[in-house]
Amino acid sequence: MQSEPLDPGLRKPWNFVLLYKYLVLGFVTLLIIAPLITTALGGFKSAADLRTNPFGLPTVWHWNQYTDILLGIDYWRYMGNSMLISAISVFVTLLCSTLAAFTFAHVKFFGKEFIVGYLMVGLLFPVATAILPLFVKVRDMGLLNTYWGVILPTSAFSLGMSILLMRNMFEKLPRELLSAALVDGCGYIRFFWHITLPLSRPILATVGIIAFVASWNQYVLPLILLNSEERYPWPLGIMEYQGEFTTDWHLILAFVTLTVIPAIVVFLATQKYIVAGLTAGAVKG
């Protein structure tokens, strides 16, 4: 039933708090959307149009720039490579970090805190400083110019953050759930599989998205570790549009726009769980 205000005259004409919220949210949205729209529109412009009119609508809509990319074989190869590297990286990251986080959260053993601390130090470790030793190591392992040569270091760099997030989540699960599962006949592995993982979908989605985006946007590692264009992921593919003296910015913008799509699709697919993760606390035992 809708309730009428007792005296309409007393109602505030403006809800300033709400207005303020919308203004701030609108501003933040603009900050995120504006570059995306500029990029997408830039892909429709000619090089000259882009130079003279970087932010406006295109004077002539060059649809062919998008269709050329979509119909060309290179785009799909780069996307395929990126997709393969990212998907396997996410899988490896989730597999290793869930198992490690579960062990850290539930199993008591000597030196646990030390190992956790060691992993956390990895969070502070910038990729740039690791490049040379990483290159040497990957070369020695014979993984140069292979997908695994990129996948393994990428996953390794995601592990610190992933384990940190997951361990917190696993530790928040009520202790009695473990006890109940042990009494019900589970061992640690079955508890992990039947109870912990299904209850951790929000954090799996969150960690998965973080790992996916990190791997999707990876530029430096593939640049160092991959030599052949056949294996390039999309960030390296952009180089195709960069000559020695000129850069086809309008084509790069069209290309970038198209590469953002898979990341958005993955986000939309996992969004439900991420939101569920934010509203959690529903696990009340």
Next chain:
Amino acid sequence: MATVEITNIEKYYGGYHALNDINVDIADGEFVVLVGPSGCGKSTLLQMIAGLETITGGELRIGGDVVNYLPPKQRDIAMVFQNYALYPHMTVGQNMGFSLRIRRDPADEIKAKVERAAKILNLDQLLDRFPRELSGGQRQRVAMGRAIVREPQVFLFDEPLSNLDAKLRLSMRTEIKELHQRLKTTTIYVTHDQDEAMTMADRIVVMNTGVVSQIGAPLDLYDRPANTFVAGFIGSPAMNFMDGTIQGGKFQAANGSSWALPSDAKVTEGQRCTFGVRPEFVEAGGDVAAKVIVTEPTGSETQIVADMGGEHFTCLFNERIAAQPGDTLKIGADPEKCHVFDIETGLRL
């Protein structure tokens, strides 16, 4: 169904001695309640029986087999937890059938067992609901259902009613007792509520600071408490204690009152001891004077807290007594219903 034998059980957490030489023999089909204040080690003992805590010393047998080093799943026990510990992502039916599914029982057998247990507990309408859609009492029944579908040798209950409101607690208490009478499974039940212990148990194990204070049938503990701790813990309102000495065949309390001794008290003239009187056995019309502080009539009975030589003294009368604060009340007690304890050791004399 099985016996549970707890022999010389010890538990250390580092240097802290949590359980000290615990000995309890539980007969097949018996309902034993472990009761004691927080931190007395009762839950630790239960967890050790379940296999969720390691046993530092001693021997634990279930059904005659030593189970000290067996994991919980091999002990054939089922446990009900204080906060239910239902799996939030499973429906009621899945929760109840989970242990059978883990055991790889055939699906139709699982279904039949779950439905039978659900019927016993009036859960048959709720099998497709999730735990979050249930009330506290329903959740607790699901937790019990999860335990009974297993048909285990022993049921363990860890304060299962403390999260429920007072009214529900009473009805669940009856349900659990009824269930035990029906299934006749050996049951070990932990609670800090002496009312629950008294009403449900075949035998009560009273624990205090990691040791067993006394084991006995509820009314034995009530009638013949072995020490001041059990005397004070069992019975509500709690027993009145007075320190004093034996003079002229009577107990002369430090607060000035004088009490006749029970005939079986083994005391000597001049011995210092503690005298205990249960509030419900205080009678009006004796020769001990007490000054009324508070009167609390409940209709069926009247509780009066009085001042006796600077100490509080609680009386519970079945009749209605029109005493006002400040009035002096003459009271007494049947000596055979009073208790004498050693003042140093607290043991019954």
